[in-house]
Amino acid sequence: MTINLILLSLLAYVIGSIPSGLWIGKIFYKKDIREFGSGNLGATNSFRVLGIKAGSIVTVMDILKGTVATLLPFFFQLHVDHHFWLLTGTFAIIGHSFPLFAGFRGGKAVATSAGVILAYAPLLFVAALIIFLLTLKISKYVSLSSMIAALAALLISLFMGDWILIILIACIALFVVWRHRANITRIRNGEEPKIKWM
16 A cells, blocks of 8 residues: 555656646747746746747646646545545645656646645635636736635635645645745835736
C-alpha cells in the first residue's frame, strides 16, 4: 500500500509538471511565454501573452492536472482513506510550481490547487470560483482575485470540519500569497496590469 502511494505520488508530480502554457505557446504560437509578460508559466501569463483562447485552454489543463492527480488512488482502485487523495493532489501542486519539464520554474499553483479542491470538495471549489470571478469583475486584477479566493477557501473550509483539508488549504493560501508577493508590490504601486476582457 505504501509503495503504491509513493508511486502514485510520483506520477502525480509528473502530471503536475506538465507545463501547459509553455507547450501550447511553443507548439501553436511559436512563443516561449517565459520570455514575455511576467515570465511566469501559469494561466495568467498565458492569457496575457497568447490570448483568451489559449489562456482558457491552459487554465482548464492546469485545473485538470490537479483533479486527475487527486483522483489517481480512485482511478487505480487503491482503497485508501480519501485524505490520501489530498496527498497525490499535493504532489501535483508541487509539480506545477517546480516542474520537472521546465527547469523547476513553474506557475503560482492557483489553477492546479483549484483542481485538487474540485476533486476533493466540489462545492468548495464552486464557492471559491464564484468569489474569484466576483473579485475579478470588480478589481480587474487576476493576482488579487487569486489571493482572495484562496483565503476565502480557507475561511470556508473552517466550517467543514475536515482538518486535513483545512491544513492543506492553509498551506495553499500561504503559498499562493507568497508566490504573488511581487504582484502585491505592483498593486500597491499601481503598476499591476488589469484585464480588459471582463
